[in-house]
Amino acid sequence: MSAPLPPSAPPSAATPLLRPAMALLAGLGVTVFVSGGGVLITTLAALRDRDPNAFDPPMWYYATNLALTVAGSLAGGFTTSRITHGRSMFTVFVMALVVLMSGLAPVLRGTHGAAGQPDWYPLSLAFAGPVAVIVGGLLERRRPVATPAVRPG
Secondary structure (H helix, E strand, O other): OOOOOOOOOOOOOOHHHHHHHHHHHHHHHHHHHHHHHHHHHHHHHHHOOOOHHHOOOOHHHHHHHHHHHHHHHHHHHHHHHHHOOOOOOHHHHHHHHHHHHHHHHHHHHOOOOHHHOOOHHHHHHHHHHHHHHHHHHHHHHHOOOOOOOOOOO
């Protein structure tokens, strides 16, 4: 005869919050990894054969950084939505708000346009990122759900 199993612990109130919080952190991590890594490589490419003290980046530098930011935000929104699959898009919208506020901070402080940046660049970064996060989340939600294969038998 075996000993009876101990009673299971009651579900914690924090459990429903853990998955969205981890999804938000994972999505932001993916965004930073893709965008930050790409921008680092772009910056090193733009600095090649130039004086770093008098750095005046070419126009392709800004366009490439904007494209990398959009790609990273798209991947982050997709990741967040994938982790919270079956739940509301609230976490994706929170991530879009975080990305919007981080992009708007230089614009609201009035420090945008520094170092010869074009006028369109800071505002484009501020608004393209959140839109890409939401699009990434919607793309994940529109994916067909895989069904298990049924073997003929």
